[in-house]
Amino acid sequence: MMPLAEAQARLLANVPPPPATERCPLNAALNMVLAETVTSTVTVPPSDNSAVDGYAVRYADLGRVLPVSQRIPAGAVPAPLVPGSAARIFTGAAVPAEADTVLMQEECEALDGQVRLPAASSVKTSPVKKGANIRRAGQDIRAGDEVVSAGTRLSPRHLGLLASVGVAEVSVYRPLRVALLSTGDELAEPGTAAAPGQIYNSNRYLLHALLAEAGMIPVDLGRVADDYAATHGALASAGQRCDLVLTTGGVSVGEEDHMRAAVAALGSLDLWRVAIKPGKPFAFGHLGDTPFMGLPGNPSAVLVTFMILVLPWLRRAQGLAGDPMPPCVGLPAGFSTDKPGKREEYLRVQVVGEAGQQRLQPHPNQSSGMLSSACWAEGLAVVPAGRVVREGDVLGFIRF
Incomplete structure (x- = not known):
């Protein structure tokens, strides 16, 4: 098995240039x-403007009764403030030249055509300072x-x-187009009656949603029968239509797993079997010039490998700047393990406890075949390969 860090590095080293650019209106x-x-x-803002409804004045005139010389609603162009007067002003309106302070209307007493201004020190909330309640031009x-x-x-x-x-x-x-192919004769579609021995195809809907959430365009090509010719034909077609071909199932070593052979016949299989749990039978290669990623068939393994291996590649391929890896923070473990694992393990966990005393609590069933634990969980706790966990040890936590 390839160490996870090496697999991640190899994937990111095989990212093609970003797709073509296009002009797009803001609302799309x-x-x-x-x-x-x-x-x-x-x-922005283009001029000094008022942060409140009130009166624009000169600071030196506080404590006086002044005539109101103009009314300034938002969007109006004010005249310079007449000396010895106040201007009635509203939130967002431009502050007139010669005014250097705005008083809230609650701090003033409106009279007939006049206004009584408080003294700077008499305002109940806090003393008025010169320049109060003015949002300066260019502050944003x-x-x-x-x-x-x-x-x-x-x-x-x-x-x-x-x-x-x-x-x-x-x-x-341009958003990346990602082909989705499900393999397995055992898969039934939701809304239909599952025959004996069949299970419903959850991976198809899980991946479609994960890709859409990431800003990609899922191209759902349905289910492929457990047959080499059908698998070969579906991969060949998908590789001509999309920027990445993403499959679930069929990458293990069973007699009905035809994906590896079909990929090798159409291009190359560059990576197979990664030291990650769940998700060991992850594959990466090319169908001609089109990248291919084969995910396991178990739903939680699909979720983990998508987050840890597929999504960083997609982010880099889409042209996203910065670190493509999911953010990871350190939190103490609220559990212990008996023996070290051979693979880096991603446990479905909740964060429990009050702030400052939080712990990572794993779901009691970490089977790669169950998705209910992923819905229960808040994210993944990272247990490095070869490590025994003691309660209180700090582990990496990746929030969903």
Whole structure:
């Protein structure tokens, strides 16, 4: 078996260049990967503006009764403040020239065409300071600033920020198309009656959702019979249509496992059997020029190998900048093990206990065939190969 770290390194060393770029409107760019860094052509906010509803004044006039010389709603262009007067102003409105402070309306007393301003020290909450309640021009972004860097997966926050500087569309990498193939005559589809000896095909739906969540385009090619010719034909077709071919089942050593032989006939099998638990019969190769990854058939092994081996490759191949590996933090174990394992193990765990006293608690059944434990769990605890765990030992934790 290949050590996991070596397998991960080999996978990331075999990532093709990012896909072609395309222009995309903001409202369709969620989860896309930005291909070009965006810099701002505008300043945000463009001018000093009021953070509250109230009165724009000169700080030197606090404690006086002043006439109200103008009313400034958001979006209006104010005239300079008349000396010895106050301007009624609303949240987001531009602060007029000559005003240097905004008072909240609750701190002032509105009179007939006038306003009584409090003294700086008489405000109940805290003394008023010069410049209070003014959001300065450019406090968020200045013209020429980098707004979002290339290689960023665009979240709703990024889209809002890009809109705030007037960007209507961006250059993004085309989402990767990933072919999904399930193997096994024992698989039945949800919504149909399972025959004796059959199980429902959960991997098909699990992987489709994982790929969509990661911003990829799943291309579901259905189930392939446990037959060499059918497997060979399905792989050949998938390799011509997609950026990656992803299969489940058929990569072990049984007489009905035809995937390895078919991949080798169509291209090359570069990696098989990784020291990971669950998920040992993971395969990587090429169908001509198209990368291929073969996942085990057991559902929890599919989940783990996707998170640890497939997803980092997909992130790098999609053009995502930064570390493609899932974030991992250290937390104490709330359990012990009897003997060291030969493979790096990923346990389905919950985080239990109060803040500062948290522990990783594993599900009592770590069978690779069950998904209910993954729904119970909050993530995966990483137990390195060759290590015995004692309660309180710090382990890596990867949150789902």
